Amino acid sequence: DVKVTQSSRYLVKRTGEKVFLECVQDMDHENMFWYRQDPGLGLRLIYFSYDVKMKEKGDIPEGYSVSREKKERFSLILESASTNQTSMYLCASRASGTGGNEQYFGPGTRLTVT
Amino acid sequence: QKEVEQDPGPLSVPEGAIVSLNCTYSNSAFQYFMWYRQYSRKGPELLMYTYSSGNKEDGRFTAQVDKSSKYISLFIRDSQPSDSATYLCAMSAGYGNNRLAFGKGNQVVVIP
Numbered sequence: 001d002v003k004v005t006q007s008s009r010y011l012v013k014r015t016g017e018k019v020f021l022e023c024v025q026d027m028d029h030e031n032m033f034w035y036r037q038d039p040g041l042g043l044r045l046i047y048f049s050y051d052v053k054m055k056e057k058g059d060i061p062e063g064y065s066v067s068r069e070k071k072e073r074f075s076l077i078l079e080s081a082s083t084n085q086t087s088m089y090l091c092a093s094r095a096s097g098t099g100g101n102e103q104y105f106g107p108g109t110r111l112t113v114t
Numbered sequence: 115q116k117e118v119e120q121d122p123g124p125l126s127v128p129e130g131a132i133v134s135l136n137c138t139y140s141n142s143a144f145q146y147f148m149w150y151r152q153y154s155r156k157g158p159e160l161l162m163y164t165y166s167s168g169n170k171e172d173g174r175f176t177a178q179v180d181k182s183s184k185y186i187s188l189f190i191r192d193s194q195p196s197d198s199a200t201y202l203c204a205m206s207a208g209y210g211n212n213r214l215a216f217g218k219g220n221q222v223v224v225i226p
Binding site for chain 1: 146148150155156157158159160163202204206209210211212213214216217218219
């Protein structure tokens with residue numbers, strides 16, 4: 001079974017703080033993703049990575065950065081957290097070269113910025 | 115026009131009924147279709163995956179794709195209270211494409 005884990009289930013941070021969200025997958029997947037999920041807006045892609053040290057912007061990258069130093073780990077960084085970044089953050093991974101395009105999600109981190 | 119349209123519900127059904135969910139889409143290049151189940155405050159879980167048109171069955175779940183109508187469906191037979199969740203459709207074009215287009219999710223409540 002694919003296992004994607006996220007460092008925290010719930011996180012409360014103050015406006016202006018630097019926030020790190022960590023994601024680890026144990027299936028040797030090449031591709032990893034960060035989404036945020038908001039009521040009425042659905043899932044929106046923030047960034048993804050197709051290899052170590054490689055990244056591509058998604059649909060809403062503003063205010064976020066990412067880091068992928070090891071294949072199994074993908075970090076999302078909020079440089080200066082703002083209240084409009086309060087959301088559910090979901091990490092996902094996908095294998096290259098086999099099967100199709102299905103992505104496997106972690107349990108999510110519910111971030112509240114006050 | 116949004117790329118993927120999905121009725122948000124909620125859809126309430128009695129236990130044992132058939133649940134019927136669907137999504138429509140506008141991009142004729144989509145070839146890979148997925149259904150995810152998401153319980154409250156959890157991450158989405160891959161439920162069904164299909165390629166191109168046709169049907170796929172897995173236990174009580176059946177996924178259908180009609181590419182000519184740009185319409186996909188998920189059927190849940192003999193629904194159980196444990197099926198109460200939000201169901202998201204997702205789709206993509208091209209093998210190895212990292213971009214998924216998601217529906218906004220349809221909440222299902224199965225009443226015991």
